[in-house]
Amino acid sequence: MDDPSASRRHALSCMAWAGGGLLWTIAGGIPRAALIGSAQAQTQGFTFAQLSDSHIGFTREPNTDTKATLGEALALLKTAPVKPAFVLHTGDVSHLSKPAEFDAAESILATSGLDTHYVPGEHDVLDEAGTKPFIERFQKRHSQGDAGGAYYSFDANGVHFVGLNNVVDLKAGGLGNLGAAQLAWLERDLAGRSASTPIVVFSHIPLWTVYAAWGWGTDDGAKALALLARFGSVTVLNGHIHQVLQKVEGNVAFHSARSTAFPQPAPGSAPSPGPMKVEAGRLRGVLGVASVTLVPGQAHLAIIDTPLGA
C-alpha cells in the first residue's frame, strides 16, 4: 500500500489480508471496492449474512479451536453496523458429520439469535444415513424441494432464495453434482417468477468452475445457471474453498466466502487444497464472514467480506 505504483488488484488483496472489511458494489458489471467506513450503500436496503465452513470437529493446525472462531464470527455479525436479517450457512457445518459436532455447532449458532438457513457440505453427509441427519437438524424450517434432497427455496424482502445441494451422489473423477431431479425441481421452482425478482442461490461447492484439478466446481452447474439466465439480478454464493473469490458474468455475480475454521490455498498455489498453515497471529485475518445487501435500484447486491481480525 505504501507503493503508489502498486496495481489496483494488488492494493485490494493487501487490504483484504490486512484485515480491512471491503465493500463490493457492482454496477453495470464493474466491481468497485471501498473500505467499510466509506460505504454509502449500507445506510439503506436489506442485509443478510453468509457464514461458511465452520468445520466443527476439526482440531488440527492452523486452528485447534474451531468452536471459538465460529463464536467470534457470530459476535462480529451481532456488532455489525447493520444487523443482518438472517444468516445463510453454506455448509461444512461439521468436520465428520458426528452427532456431537452437530450438537456443538447448533448450540453455538443458536447464540446468534439469528435465523439461519443451511445447505450441506460434503463433510455434513458422511453418515450412512446420508442427508437425513442434516435435514432433520438444520433444514426443519423448510419444506424440501424433493424428499431427502436437502434443497429448498424461500422468499424474503422480495428476494427469492434458493438453497442447493451439490455434495451428494458424486461420481468418480467428477466435481460437485446437482443431479437431474434437483435441476427439474429448480426449473419448476423458478417457473412463473418475474424476471425482475432478485435471485440469491447458495450452495456449498462453487456452481462455477473455479479450479477443476482440485474439484472446485459443479459438473452440472451450467445447467442451473441456464435456468437463471432470464433473471435481471442473480447472486450465487458458495463456500468450500475457504477464501474470497468473485466474478461477474452478465447479470450473475458469483461470490465465494471465507471459512470460520481454516484457510485454503489459492487455486493451484500449493501441492493440494488441504488446510493452509498460517501463524497463529495471522489466522483471524484469513477467516471471516460476508454480509450481503440488496440496494434499491442496483442490479447487483453489495457484498462485504469481513475478516475475524487483523
Add this chain to the structure above:
Amino acid sequence: MLRRAVLALPVALAARPARAAEARVTIDNFVFTPATLTIPSATSVTWANHDDIPHSVVSANRPPDFKSPVLDTDESFARVFDKPGTYLYFCGLHPHMKGTIVVT
C-alpha cells in the same frame, strides 16, 4: 533321514496360519499412491490417509462393490481382493481423486 525331512516340510507349512499377501496405498496431498496398484489375487490392500483432511475409498461401480468408512488423519482401511479384475475407485468426499486396483 533326508527323505523324511523333505516329507515333513509341507506338513510344517500347512500348519502355519494362512496369511494374505499385503499391499498399501497411501493418501498424501489428495492423491492415491500408487495410482494403479497391481496385485495377485488374495492380496489385502490397506489405504492409509496421511492428509489433514478426511478422505474415503469408494468403488466407482454403481452401486459400489466396496466403500470405506470416512478415514480421518492417520486412519486406514483394508480390503482383501480375491477375484481377478480391474477395480476403479475414488474418494467419496473429493471425487477428482481416483485410483485403480488390478488383481491378476
